[in-house]
Amino acid sequence: MHDVFDFFTSYSYLFYLVLLNVILALSVYITLMAGQLSLASIGFMAIGAYSSALLAMNVGLPYPLSMICAALISGTIAVLVCMPVLRLKGVYLAITTVGFGELVRFIALNSDYLGGAMGLSGIPPATETWHLAVFLLILIYGFRTLQRSRHGRALVAIGRDEVAAKTMGIPTTQYKVAAFTAGAMMASVAGSFAAHHTAYLSPGEFTFTHAVLVLIFVVFGGLRNYWGPVLGAIVLTLLPEVFRFLHEWRMIIYGISVLLVVVFIPDGLLEFGRFFRHNRNKAGRSTSGPTASEAKLG
Amino acid sequence: MLSQQIVNALSQGAFYAMFAAGLTLIFGVLDILNMAHGAVFMWGAMFSWYLMSVLGLGFGPALVLTVIFCGALGLLLEHTAFRPLRKRGGGHLAPLVSSLALSIVLVSVAEKLFGTRVVRYQTDTIPFQKSLDVGFAQISLLQIVLMVMALFLTVSLWYLISKTKLGRSIRALQENPKVARLMGVNVEWTITWMFIIASALAGVAGAFLGVAYNSASPYMGHWIDLKGFAVIILGGMGSIPGALLGGLLIAFAEIGTIVYLSSDYRDAAAFVVLIGMLLLRPSGLLGSSKEVRA
Amino acid sequence: MSILQLHGVSRSFGGVRAVEDASFTVERGQLFGIIGPNGAGKTTLLNLISGLINPDAGRITLNGIDTTKRTPQYIARHGLARTYQTIRLFDTMSVRENVMVGGHSALSYSFLAALSRRKIFKQHELALIDHVDFLLDTVGLADRSNDPAISLSYGEQRRLELARALAAKPAILMLDEPAAGMNTRESENLSNLLRRLVDTTSLTVVIIEHNVRLMMELCDRIVVMNFGRKLKEGTPAEVRKDPSVIQAYLGRAA
Numbered sequence: 001m002h003d004v005f006d007f008f009t010s011y012s013y014l015f016y017l018v019l020l021n022v023i024l025a026l027s028v029y030i031t032l033m034a035g036q037l038s039l040a041s042i043g044f045m046a047i048g049a050y051s052s053a054l055l056a057m058n059v060g061l062p063y064p065l066s067m068i069c070a071a072l073i074s075g076t077i078a079v080l081v082c083m084p085v086l087r088l089k090g091v092y093l094a095i096t097t098v099g100f101g102e103l104v105r106f107i108a109l110n111s112d113y114l115g116g117a118m119g120l121s122g123i124p125p126a127t128e129t130w131h132l133a134v135f136l137l138i139l140i141y142g143f144r145t146l147q148r149s150r151h152g153r154a155l156v157a158i159g160r161d162e163v164a165a166k167t168m169g170i171p172t173t174q175y176k177v178a179a180f181t182a183g184a185m186m187a188s189v190a191g192s193f194a195a196h197h198t199a200y201l202s203p204g205e206f207t208f209t210h211a212v213l214v215l216i217f218v219v220f221g222g223l224r225n226y227w228g229p230v231l232g233a234i235v236l237t238l239l240p241e242v243f244r245f246l247h248e249w250r251m252i253i254y255g256i257s258v259l260l261v262v263v264f265i266p267d268g269l270l271e272f273g274r275f276f277r278h279n280r281n282k283a284g285r286s287t288s289g290p291t292a293s294e295a296k297l298g
Numbered sequence: 299m300l301s302q303q304i305v306n307a308l309s310q311g312a313f314y315a316m317f318a319a320g321l322t323l324i325f326g327v328l329d330i331l332n333m334a335h336g337a338v339f340m341w342g343a344m345f346s347w348y349l350m351s352v353l354g355l356g357f358g359p360a361l362v363l364t365v366i367f368c369g370a371l372g373l374l375l376e377h378t379a380f381r382p383l384r385k386r387g388g389g390h391l392a393p394l395v396s397s398l399a400l401s402i403v404l405v406s407v408a409e410k411l412f413g414t415r416v417v418r419y420q421t422d423t424i425p426f427q428k429s430l431d432v433g434f435a436q437i438s439l440l441q442i443v444l445m446v447m448a449l450f451l452t453v454s455l456w457y458l459i460s461k462t463k464l465g466r467s468i469r470a471l472q473e474n475p476k477v478a479r480l481m482g483v484n485v486e487w488t489i490t491w492m493f494i495i496a497s498a499l500a501g502v503a504g505a506f507l508g509v510a511y512n513s514a515s516p517y518m519g520h521w522i523d524l525k526g527f528a529v530i531i532l533g534g535m536g537s538i539p540g541a542l543l544g545g546l547l548i549a550f551a552e553i554g555t556i557v558y559l560s561s562d563y564r565d566a567a568a569f570v571v572l573i574g575m576l577l578l579r580p581s582g583l584l585g586s587s588k589e590v591r592a
Numbered sequence: 593m594s595i596l597q598l599h600g601v602s603r604s605f606g607g608v609r610a611v612e613d614a615s616f617t618v619e620r621g622q623l624f625g626i627i628g629p630n631g632a633g634k635t636t637l638l639n640l641i642s643g644l645i646n647p648d649a650g651r652i653t654l655n656g657i658d659t660t661k662r663t664p665q666y667i668a669r670h671g672l673a674r675t676y677q678t679i680r681l682f683d684t685m686s687v688r689e690n691v692m693v694g695g696h697s698a699l700s701y702s703f704l705a706a707l708s709r710r711k712i713f714k715q716h717e718l719a720l721i722d723h724v725d726f727l728l729d730t731v732g733l734a735d736r737s738n739d740p741a742i743s744l745s746y747g748e749q750r751r752l753e754l755a756r757a758l759a760a761k762p763a764i765l766m767l768d769e770p771a772a773g774m775n776t777r778e779s780e781n782l783s784n785l786l787r788r789l790v791d792t793t794s795l796t797v798v799i800i801e802h803n804v805r806l807m808m809e810l811c812d813r814i815v816v817m818n819f820g821r822k823l824k825e826g827t828p829a830e831v832r833k834d835p836s837v838i839q840a841y842l843g844r845a846a
Contacts, residue, residue, distance in 0.1 A: 103570075
């Protein structure tokens with residue numbers, strides 16, 4: 001028992017990191033379900049992190065409340081950003097979201113109020129790892145519900161063929177905005193967790209590279225259903241740790257592993273297991289999305 | 299002073315243009331964003347630095363070898379990250395991620411070989427250091443060579459696409475891949491050459507940037523990837539002249555920002571332009587939705 | 593009251609008059625056909641009616657509502673379902689899932705209701721699954737319910753599209769070349785099915801088809817189009833005898 005406890009405390013940070021990355025991966029996944037490639041999650045993560053930190057520090061809001069407010073702020077920004085941006089297709093949308101993320105980082109870097117390049121410290125530490133676990137369970141429940149309801153089906157339909165979806169009466173714009181905003185709020189909560197966990201924030205944590213790594217979690221794990229991003233985030237967060245003894249070779253192995261999976265198992269790691277079992281689809285209860293090699297981005 | 303800044307902007311724009319030309323070529327024809335382009339650029343800088351500073355080669359030979367090396371990287375890139383996915387279907391997401399993965403590998407290998415710090419050239423190895431006073435500005439010989447090189451390469455690329463057999467193949471491929479194949483275009487060979495050329499261009503840009511700024515590091519690629527996106531969106535995806543124009547305009551926007559606002563805001567300039575362009579006219583200045591214009 | 597009315601509908605694409613001054617009326621419960629040579633503007637007409645494009649002139653009335661400038665989603669929610677000439681199935685989903693998407697607007701529970709597992713969610717989902725199974729059985733795809741849509745043969749995919757369109761419980765169903773690629777037996781089955789649907793339910797069906805003989809046998813009323821204009825409207829018998837129609841289209845076929 002003592003050993004188990006030791007195991008958890010020494011690996012507690014890793015466990016926390018895994019949970020954080022799973023939440024981020026899911027935030028990207030929900031927009032991908034609707035066929036939108038959004039790399040804005042990191043930007044919203046930053047917004048959530050800084051907002052919650054500042055609300056707690058300067059306004060004195062208690063921890064869960066500051067997070068909720070930060071999520072609402074992110075949600076509002078998401079809705080505002082959405083309108084002009086969702087007209088864009090595929091790569092154009094992706095690049096715009098990258099631009100958004102960079103702008104957020106840029107603002108954080110150049111604003112003294114936000115701590116500038118030196119970052120923001122003194123954030124009241126309040127997050128326990130189990131908070132993330134609880135949030136994640138709620139998210140998973142939400143995704144499970146989504147996949148078994150007409151809303152999940154609608155999202156996937158929009159992602160595959162938006163025109164056909166429209167002629168079935170699906171309000172495509174509303175769904176795309178909802179998916180984008182939901183993703184933004186999830187990322188925001190993740191950011192708030194991070195802020196209150198490490199008690200320090202710097203713009204260098206929210207770069208394009210990070211955004212890209214989260215996307216890799218999702219595609220690596222598979223897009224067919226929400227367990228793909230979960231698996232991808234878990235495996236790819238643990239991989240560098242497992243290979244820590246390889247020092248500089250770690251990231252080379254990381255890159256090669258991702259490359260191999262994407263090229264040889266393009267459906268994602270999750271599907272690799274399915275390959276050996278017949279895919280039982282219980283009475284159409286859970287909708288499958290496209291795989292990475294099928295995913296069109298507008 | 300202003301004229302000096304104009305000169306600086308022109309030479310800065312030259313880098314961006316060379317880098318973006320290859321990026322826009324691949325996107326315009328194959329509809330995929332090559333996320334490893336920045337890593338190849340970085341290798342252009344690192345490799346030529348190595349040849350010059352460690353092996354003692356002159357700039358000329360180093361440049362030639364860098365072109366070959368980066369072209370080879372392009373070949374590798376195409377064969378490992380893109381070709382296998384093409385066979386599986388036309389999704390856009392998978393090639394994006396596979397090129398990202400390869401980019402990680404390329405950067406990590408550079409880190410391993412050259413360390414994580416910025417490397418510098420020894421002053422006497424830097425070519426074209428002479429500066430000319432042209433009255434309204436000081437232009438270094440390097441800047442002149444760079445601008446001439448960028449112009450020359452862009453025009454050559456234009457010539458390649460509009461007048462040669464490879465160029466015709468590229469245009470046919472962009473119009474309609476299936477029909478192109480039926481008409482006898484060797485699609486695989488054409489795509490491979492596109493990657494080789496684009497990567498070689500990126501390598502040249504990298505080599506020049508390394509000597510111009512007297513620094514190179516494994517992380518240069520990220521920085522220029524983002525600029526590259528802004529340039530190709532501004533110029534129009536698939537348009538080579540657009541890459542040149544876009545590169546110059548972004549450089550001007552950046553210099554303008556430094557002069558009139560603050561040098562802190564320099565990197566934001568590209569993004570403001572990018573977002574503005576995407577909202578107002580996503581097809582860019584010289585692009586139409588899908589066309590490799592020569 | 594008629595279910596669908598077109599008044600002077602016109603649409604051009606860059607100078608080419610795809611549809612010009614089209615006017616006709618479809619009554620409830622009819623099996624209505626639109627025929628005409630290639631390029632006659634039939635699919636454009638369908639796209640105009642279903643809202644994918646807007647007319648340059650004219651008016652379209654669906655179920656008494658002016659739908660001329662409405663979005664496809666709006667029109668679909670007001671009782672119109674359609675299929676496509678090039679099959680547009682959701683190829684990553686199973687057969688059953690495809691049809692379930694079709695039933696989207698027939699359901700009405702919110703995401704919140706689904707999250708809290710309200711009765712309305714469960715009831716609607718179960719009802720949908722029953723309805724979907726019934727439809728799949730009707731079109732003869734019941735044994736393929738769990739298969740990926742992409743694994744179906746061309747004819748089977750067409751039937752799937754039909755089932756999916758019917759899942760919305762539409763008032764009017766518009767089919768764009770539903771028999772394309774079907775052999776004689778399959779098209780006969782299709783005709784019988786459509787006839788049965790129209791006769792036993794309040795469904796109105798509008799079909800665009802090339803198979804003139806099929807249309808003559810099947811439809812209550814036919815509109816013939818050529819070069820974007822309506823050439824003739826009437827019963828199959830009337831249309832068959834009309835000289836301008838014979839000249840333009842039927843020629844050797846009838």
